[in-house]
Amino acid sequence: MVKVNPNSQPNVVFVSNVESYLYQQLMRLNGKHIAVQTTRSTLQGILTMLTPDHIVLDVSGTPFFIRNQQIVWVTQAL
Template sequence: MLSNYQNQHHYERNGTPELVTLVDPYVYQTLQTVMRRTVVVQTSEGSIRGVLVDVKPDHVVVDVSGSPFFIRTQCIVWVKPE
């Protein structure tokens, strides 16, 4: 079985690498509904608490005391709005 890293890297017929990312549309849409609210985001590395200021298909931005944290959507385990 291929790892996520290997699954994300494909090659075109001419050998040029092509990056393919997986987007979960339900997570993306749900996160958009809690923008500008305080959230706790649990990642594989730990949790981050702050205001969800932006949601993109591949990452979110959480403002923690004026510092932006850019979190890849694929690293998110769960999100709890407060």
């Protein structure tokens, strides 16, 4: 018989894979017009938000939430 303490909380561990070089480059481009190639398509817009796991790209007033793991390349658009 296994006794379980009803007051104990389960240990939950969150793991996030942060690519520091990509994050640093995106910080430099924050607020600028950029092109982002994802595993699905290429988007151009203004980089409005940056978090360790995703970015928000404003494309003609519509926010696109892009996971960093889906980004192939990024460059400043002219």
